[in-house]
Amino acid sequence: MKQILQLFALVFTLQIFSCSPKGQEQERQPNIIVILADDLGYGDIHAFNPDSKIPTPNIDALASGGMKFTDAHTPSAVCTPTRYGFLTGRYNWRSRLKSGVLTGKSKALIPDDRTTIADVLKGQGYNTAFIGKWHLGWDWGLKGDEENAGEGWNPQDFDAIDFAKTVTHTPNDLGFDYAYGHSGSLDMAPYVYVENGQVTAIPDTITVNTGKYSWWREGPTSPDFDHEKVTPNFFERSIQYIEEKSQDDKPFFLYLALPSPHTPILPPSEWQGKSGLMPFGDFMMMIDDYVGQVNAAIKNAGIEENTLVIFTSDNGGSPAAGLEEMAALGHLSNYTFRGNKADLYEGGHRVPFIAKWPAKINPGSTRSQTICLTDIMATSAEITGYALKENEGEDSYSLMGLFDADKEVDQFREATVHHSINGSFAIRQGEWKLLMAKGSGGWSFPKPGDPAEAELPEVQLYNLASDPGETTNLQAENPEKVAALKSLLSKYIKEGRSTSGAPQQNDKVEGEWKQIGFVE
Numbered sequence: 001m002k003q004i005l006q007l008f009a010l011v012f013t014l015q016i017f018s019c020s021p022k023g024q025e026q027e028r029q030p031n032i033i034v035i036l037a038d039d040l041g042y043g044d045i046h047a048f049n050p051d052s053k054i055p056t057p058n059i060d061a062l063a064s065g066g067m068k069f070t071d072a073h074t075p076s077a078v079c080t081p082t083r084y085g086f087l088t089g090r091y092n093w094r095s096r097l098k099s100g101v102l103t104g105k106s107k108a109l110i111p112d113d114r115t116t117i118a119d120v121l122k123g124q125g126y127n128t129a130f131i132g133k134w135h136l137g138w139d140w141g142l143k144g145d146e147e148n149a150g151e152g153w154n155p156q157d158f159d160a161i162d163f164a165k166t167v168t169h170t171p172n173d174l175g176f177d178y179a180y181g182h183s184g185s186l187d188m189a190p191y192v193y194v195e196n197g198q199v200t201a202i203p204d205t206i207t208v209n210t211g212k213y214s215w216w217r218e219g220p221t222s223p224d225f226d227h228e229k230v231t232p233n234f235f236e237r238s239i240q241y242i243e244e245k246s247q248d249d250k251p252f253f254l255y256l257a258l259p260s261p262h263t264p265i266l267p268p269s270e271w272q273g274k275s276g277l278m279p280f281g282d283f284m285m286m287i288d289d290y291v292g293q294v295n296a297a298i299k300n301a302g303i304e305e306n307t308l309v310i311f312t313s314d315n316g317g318s319p320a321a322g323l324e325e326m327a328a329l330g331h332l333s334n335y336t337f338r339g340n341k342a343d344l345y346e347g348g349h350r351v352p353f354i355a356k357w358p359a360k361i362n363p364g365s366t367r368s369q370t371i372c373l374t375d376i377m378a379t380s381a382e383i384t385g386y387a388l389k390e391n392e393g394e395d396s397y398s399l400m401g402l403f404d405a406d407k408e409v410d411q412f413r414e415a416t417v418h419h420s421i422n423g424s425f426a427i428r429q430g431e432w433k434l435l436m437a438k439g440s441g442g443w444s445f446p447k448p449g450d451p452a453e454a455e456l457p458e459v460q461l462y463n464l465a466s467d468p469g470e471t472t473n474l475q476a477e478n479p480e481k482v483a484a485l486k487s488l489l490s491k492y493i494k495e496g497r498s499t500s501g502a503p504q505q506n507d508k509v510e511g512e513w514k515q516i517g518f519v520e
Contacts, residue, residue: 029126032121032126033256034310035294037260037311038133038259039316041317053331058292059311059352062309066357069371070367072371074315076315087110088115089375089392091395091417095109102137105189108169108170110174126251129255130180131179131181131238131241132181132234134170134181135183137183140165141167152184152188152219166197170197179197180193188217190220203220204223216263227264228266231258238294242303246302261287271283280333281331312351316341319340335347338470342444344419345435370416371413375397378393415485418433423441433463437459459475
């Protein structure tokens with residue numbers, strides 16, 4: 001009888017443990033952290049480039065603890081449009097921004113009724129936070145009813161702003177419970193922090209820096225805004241957020257949008273000279289160290305097992321970092337790929353992409369399928385059981401099937417569209433890539449308008465399996481492939497989506513099709 005009672009007691013105890021908070025933790029939705037670097041090239045991370053001259057042990061540890069994607073791409077080769085695509089799951093050229101980037105003073109690009117990742121996750125019970133570089137426009141308060149004249153490249157363009165007034169159409173209106181950051185790139189004025197729609201300190205000076213790699217444009221600057229301390233500030237606030245929200249009953253989503261290693265390249269004194277490469281290398285070592293601190297905060301909070309961490313970049317490495325000088329020292333920021341930031345060539349938009357989620361992703365795994373940053377939207381939706389509507393995430397495919405390293409996946413996306421700073425298109429399907437431009441469409445040779453470009457064919461076709469460096473244009477030998485890819489690109493543009501579903505409308509602007517280089 002005593003043995004029977006002991007058996008009942010054991011069963012009862014096991015039932016209690018199965019219902020304990022730790023047991024519940026296994027059932028709750030994962031925390032999601034996306035760290036988006038700025039102008040970080042594929043070759044800047046040692047895990048992706050064994051010949052890299054920059055030590056990145058903490059980012060490498062993320063990769064060894066999770067999954068590397070070796071064929072990951074940004075939806076654009078520059079920052080604003082990539083950030084739009086990441087947050088909405090929709091290609092940027094479907095918005096009103098058909099080329100280029102916004103300034104620090106531009107009006108909001110994403111309308112409040114456009115669903116974002118933050119909207120999806122907040123609706124599914126998440127705490128949501130944005131910390132960092134926004135660069136998607138918001139509406140500054142004005143001193144009067146006058147139009148906010150000027151795009152924000154000159155100090156006088158900011159005279160109409162009343163920094164004491166509430167800023168509207170901010171990340172808080174797009175699903176983020178908490179939002180703290182600055183409006184544009186770290187070289188774009190105004191240099192102020194905005195926290196939940198309020199400027200944290202009124203600008204009291206005009207600053208400018210003209211260093212070769214540390215430059216920023218002249219503009220109003222708040223007393224609490226120190227360019228050198230901006231990246232550390234964002235990391236430290238993010239770590240604090242992780243520590244606080246890990247104690248909550250609700251899961252959290254943190255979008256940490258770094259303004260670095262984009263210019264101004266400002267490694268603090270304790271990091272200067274550490275890489276032996278250039279200021280960019282020192283800056284990258286500092287960033288890597290902070291990523292290690294984020295990793296430690298996650299582990300120390302006891303949430304590592306059920307936290308998805310994604311680390312990636314918004315486009316390829318920039319010439320402003322000194323790409324040629326670093327190459328002479330043996331460091332290839334964009335690895336062996338042709339081109340750089342702003343280009344249709346691979347160097348413009350192929351980026352490192354790491355996903356670590358111990359509960360779901362095998363450590364040390366790798367995927368070679370082509371993916372795009374727009375895919376994080378559908379991934380977040382599937383993770384939380386949210387069904388995207390027809391007008392949500394029109395260019396987003398869920399990565400969940402790829403996270404299972406034991407699952408064979410022949411082809412993931414039907415095709416992927418690339419976009420350059422001047423609004424030129426490329427489309428990639430399997431091993432084939434068609435560029436709807438004579439040259440780079442960006443900043444590398446041959447640039448748009450370069451005399452050498454005039455002598456080139458109208459389009460470029462490359463086989464990336466045999467020619468990953470995009471050295472041999474095969475368009476003349478493969479007219480059928482050119483026609484098929486051009487037709488698919490036209491279909492994606494006209495139907496307002498590249499995923500299955502009902503056709504949607506692109507946001508119209510006057511002369512749209514000509515501006516974005518589309519020909520019927």
